[in-house]
Amino acid sequence: MHIDEAAPVGRMTQWRQRLSEAWDSDLAYSFRGSPMAMISALILLIVALTAILAPVIAVQNPYDLTQLFLDKAELPPIWVEGGEAPYLLGTDVQGRDVLSAILYGSRISLLIGFASVMASMAIGISVGLICGFAGGHVDNILMRVGDFVLSIPTLLVAILVSALFRELLPVNLRDSFAPLILMASIAITSWVQYARIVRASAMVEARKEYVLAAKILEVRTTRILLTHILPNVMTPVLVTATLNLGLAILAEATLSFLGVGMPVTQPSLGTLIRIGNQYFFSGSWWVVLFPAFQLGLIILAVNLLGDWLRDALNPKLQ
Amino acid sequence: MKSLTKLSLPGIGLAAALMLPLAAAATAAELRWGASRDIDSLDPYSYGSTFTISTLNHVYEGLVRYDDQLKIEPALATSWEDISPTVRRFHLRQGVKFHDGSAFNADDVLASLTRVSDPKSPLRGNLPAYQGAEKIDDYTVDIKVTENYPLILNDLTNILIFDKEWLVANNATAPTDVGAGIEGYATTHANGTGPFKVVSRKPDSETVFDVNKDWWDKPRHNIDRIVFTPISSPATAVAALLSGQIDYVEKAPLQDIPRLKQSPGIQVLAGNELRTVFFLFNRANKLMASDTGDKNPFNDAKVREALYRAIDIDVLQKKVMRGLSRNTGSMVAPAIPGYVPELDERQSYDPEKAKALLAEAGYKDGFSFTFVCDNNVYVNEEEICQAVSAMWSRIGLKPNLDTAPTSIQTVKFESGKFDVGILGWANEPMIDSYSILVQVAHSKTGTSGVFNWGGWKDAEVDALIDAAGKELDREKRLGLQSKALLKLKQNVDFLPLHQQPMAWALGPKVKSVVQLSDNKSRHWLTVLNK
Numbered sequence: 054m055h056i057d058e059a060a061p062v063g064r065m066t067q068w069r070q071r072l073s074e075a076w077d078s079d080l081a082y083s084f085r086g087s088p089m090a091m092i093s094a095l096i097l098l099i100v101a102l103t104a105i106l107a108p109v110i111a112v113q114n115p116y117d118l119t120q121l122f123l124d125k126a127e128l129p130p131i132w133v134e135g136g137e138a139p140y141l142l143g144t145d146v147q148g149r150d151v152l153s154a155i156l157y158g159s160r161i162s163l164l165i166g167f168a169s170v171m172a173s174m175a176i177g178i179s180v181g182l183i184c185g186f187a188g189g190h191v192d193n194i195l196m197r198v199g200d201f202v203l204s205i206p207t208l209l210v211a212i213l214v215s216a217l218f219r220e221l222l223p224v225n226l227r228d229s230f231a232p233l234i235l236m237a238s239i240a241i242t243s244w245v246q247y248a249r250i251v252r253a254s255a256m257v258e259a260r261k262e263y264v265l266a267a268k269i270l271e272v273r274t275t276r277i278l279l280t281h282i283l284p285n286v287m288t289p290v291l292v293t294a295t296l297n298l299g300l301a302i303l304a305e306a307t308l309s310f311l312g313v314g315m316p317v318t319q320p321s322l323g324t325l326i327r328i329g330n331q332y333f334f335s336g337s338w339w340v341v342l343f344p345a346f347q348l349g350l351i352i353l354a355v356n357l358l359g360d361w362l363r364d365a366l367n368p369k370l371q
Numbered sequence: 372m373k374s375l376t377k378l379s380l381p382g383i384g385l386a387a388a389l390m391l392p393l394a395a396a397a398t399a400a401e402l403r404w405g406a407s408r409d410i411d412s413l414d415p416y417s418y419g420s421t422f423t424i425s426t427l428n429h430v431y432e433g434l435v436r437y438d439d440q441l442k443i444e445p446a447l448a449t450s451w452e453d454i455s456p457t458v459r460r461f462h463l464r465q466g467v468k469f470h471d472g473s474a475f476n477a478d479d480v481l482a483s484l485t486r487v488s489d490p491k492s493p494l495r496g497n498l499p500a501y502q503g504a505e506k507i508d509d510y511t512v513d514i515k516v517t518e519n520y521p522l523i524l525n526d527l528t529n530i531l532i533f534d535k536e537w538l539v540a541n542n543a544t545a546p547t548d549v550g551a552g553i554e555g556y557a558t559t560h561a562n563g564t565g566p567f568k569v570v571s572r573k574p575d576s577e578t579v580f581d582v583n584k585d586w587w588d589k590p591r592h593n594i595d596r597i598v599f600t601p602i603s604s605p606a607t608a609v610a611a612l613l614s615g616q617i618d619y620v621e622k623a624p625l626q627d628i629p630r631l632k633q634s635p636g637i638q639v640l641a642g643n644e645l646r647t648v649f650f651l652f653n654r655a656n657k658l659m660a661s662d663t664g665d666k667n668p669f670n671d672a673k674v675r676e677a678l679y680r681a682i683d684i685d686v687l688q689k690k691v692m693r694g695l696s697r698n699t700g701s702m703v704a705p706a707i708p709g710y711v712p713e714l715d716e717r718q719s720y721d722p723e724k725a726k727a728l729l730a731e732a733g734y735k736d737g738f739s740f741t742f743v744c745d746n747n748v749y750v751n752e753e754e755i756c757q758a759v760s761a762m763w764s765r766i767g768l769k770p771n772l773d774t775a776p777t778s779i780q781t782v783k784f785e786s787g788k789f790d791v792g793i794l795g796w797a798n799e800p801m802i803d804s805y806s807i808l809v810q811v812a813h814s815k816t817g818t819s820g821v822f823n824w825g826g827w828k829d830a831e832v833d834a835l836i837d838a839a840g841k842e843l844d845r846e847k848r849l850g851l852q853s854k855a856l857l858k859l860k861q862n863v864d865f866l867p868l869h870q871q872p873m874a875w876a877l878g879p880k881v882k883s884v885v886q887l888s889d890n891k892s893r894h895w896l897t898v899l900n901k
Contacts, residue, residue, distance in 0.1 A: 117764075118760055118761040118764035118765075118770075119761065119764045119765045121758075121761045122761075123683070123686045123687065123690050123691070123758050123761065123762075124686045124689075124690065126690040126691075127690065146626075146690070146691070146754055147754065147757050147758060147761070148690075148761075223660065227773070228771070316772075316774075317753065317757060317772075317774065318757065318760070318772055330604075330606055331605060331606055331624065331626070332626055333606060334606055334609050334610070334613075334624075334626075334627045334630055335624070335626035335627050335629070335630055336629075336630065337626070
């Protein structure tokens with residue numbers, strides 16, 4: 054303990070030690086051995102950074118109507134004849150800079166993707182822990198609810214939920230709540246997977262000696278669930294979450310593409326693709342192609358990373 | 372087929388569009404119509420939609436009809452005369468047969484007029500001056516209207532005639548109503564006298580019309596069958612036309628016109644239609660959703676003028692409407708009687724003056740309001756509303772744009788749940804400015820002001836319209852109407868934008884069609900290459 058108190062130098066050493074431990078871990082070793090994982094992580098990092106820094110690097114705020122100039126509408130990318138600075142990837146029919154719209158759109162897509170995965174994870178883990186630990190009627194009822202949710206196609210439920218929420222909200226709040234509605238409608242449809250995984254693992258863990266010991270010591274149930282069982286079921290949950298991130302981003306894009314997602318005044322990638330789709334035949338390919346490419350890139354990177362994580366954490370493959 | 376499941380939704384629509392007409396491609400003279408939307412019902416009295424009624428006009432006919440110059444000509448009636456200021460006598464065509472073989476006579480006209488003027492009929496507003504009808508003999512009918520009502524013939528072009536025996540036998544004498552969800556036998560079955568008869572109908576998928584060989588008129592068309600397929604995605608419809616899977620599109624996307632014109636064998640017919648698109652204001656005591664509290668800024672003409680002057684119509688015309696719309700300051704197109712050239716001049720685009728006007732009215736920092744638009748009715752409607760929102764934002768206003776399909780927005784308009792809204796008026800089927808004046812501009816009283824969504828009221832305008840409604844002298848009547856239109860313009864009661872363009876695209880199989888400024892498909896005048 055006294056090393057800790059020996060001021061900054063000691064703390065630095067400790068951090069360095071932790072970092073090197075992490076660097077030497079199985080996971081990091083596997084990461085260093087997989088170029089695919091490294092490339093995917095790099096792509097995601099770049100996408101995430103540019104998305105977060107969008108207000109700084111974008112030449113235009115595409116959500117601010119006063120910055121859209123109709124006379125600059127439908128300019129082609131800068132390397133095509135007729136292109137104009139600073140509109141690097143051209144503009145859409147409202148004079149929205151395609152690159153800025155992609156940066157802001159990726160922000161929304163990533164945000165909704167992450168948030169909905171977090172939310173569905175939170176719901177799924179809670180339900181799974183309760184079911185796995187409590188068993189009996191509670192387990193039966195909650196799991197049948199899950200079966201019910203699974204028996205309806207995800208997208209249909211998401212459309213229904215988001216349409217319902219939209220109608221319930223007053224008009225002036227609708228646009229600002231759109232990301233929240235999307236997040237909720239995706240989370241509501243995708244928690245069951247986590248619940249099933251956690252429930253199965255929790256049932257196994259709940260019968261193990263260390264849990265029995267904790268029970269005998271009269272440790273509170275919530276404490277057993279959160280500090281004893283949860284850490285032991287997290288690995289498969291994390292792998293599923295990574296893979297589901299891609300699905301969630303895709304679900305958001307699909308909903309927006311169908312017109313029940315982000316409004317045209319705050320386009321996400323799906324909305325941009327929907328808008329661009331109408332102008333594809335007229336020769337304005339840049340309005341649809343670049344957002345579609347960005348969406349494809351994000352989902353590919355997330356999926357490759359998820360695949361790698363699944364293999365790296367699978368004890369049977371080691 | 373497996374790979375189909377991976378296509379996006381419009382992709383599936385495209386695939387369906389590609390496959391459906393192929394199945395029926397055996398018939399030689401077949402017109403495959405890729406429609407922008409489905410008709411609402413097979414019952415022409417079920418909804419006051421120009422598109423539905425004009426499509427059903429292939430099956431059902433009125434007593435009179437517009438010819439290929441938009442002049443009224445005889446149809447099921449051969450001649451008519453004035454008996455008194457309130458009675459018009461119609462002599463009916465003899466020897467006309469309905470599709471089921473029964474003969475057409477005066478009873479059918481009476482039954483149809485009773486059905487369309489029923490208090491529950493959604494189409495009763497299309498016959499505003501109707502007072503009753505009387506059978507004189509089997510082929511003579513007297514129609515009673517309000518005194519000196521000048522436009523009964525125009526109204527009757529769109530009152531399509533049913534067979535009485537058919538209505539009675541199928542328990543269909545009561546009107547149906549698409550808006551209220553009331554259906555009946557006539558919603559799914561049809562029996563008219565027109566040049567085509569309905570063979571089959573699958574709503575939202577396909578409706579097939581076959582030629583009526585026993586039609587009373589000498590056909591100018593040479594079509595054996597029309598296959599009507601709604602394709603709601605414009606890009607999909609263009610793809611289907613380019614690949615030769617459909618022959619006719621009545622709403623070609625403006626942005627695709629250059630591409631279509633370059634394609635071999637494709638003809639594009641574009642022009643300006645009669646419809647004027649304009650914005651309207653809620654004139655209630657306070658706004659629906661705004662930060663202005665208990666005041667309604669739109670009751671101040673200065674504020675309305677500020678919104679008018681903030682619209683850069685030239686760039687809108689160039690970019691959003693692809694140079695194809697006709698900018699206007701008038702509420703009616705030049706072809707509509709009642710139009711005078713001084714109506715057409717717009718207030719100039721002047722954002723600085725607009726800001727000054729707002730400041731003068733006490734809204735220096737602008738205010739927020741709800742801007743309600745449909746996204747599937749008028750040409751490039753959603754893009755117009757977005758672009759205008761941006762222009763209004765630039766003078767400091769904060770419009771909250773709310774776009775959705777018309778089925779959702781109409782309810783908001785009719786219940787006054789909007790601050791600024793959009794409407795397009797073609798003055799159809801009357802083809803007279805009395806239509807917009809009595810249905811839109813007039814205050815809501817009796818059968819007048821059905822579309823007075825914002826509760827505007829100007830006693831002077833009302834008086835002018837009422838006087839025109841009982842003036843038989845055409846010149847005097849049009850003078851009154853022009854005066855009313857000028858008054859609306861002077862008050863900036865509405866913000867006119869343009870007469871919208873129409874664009875039809877024809878595949879190589881179609882030799883000629885007749886396109887009139889009312890933008891209605893009339894395939895009994897269409898000729899195919901054989």
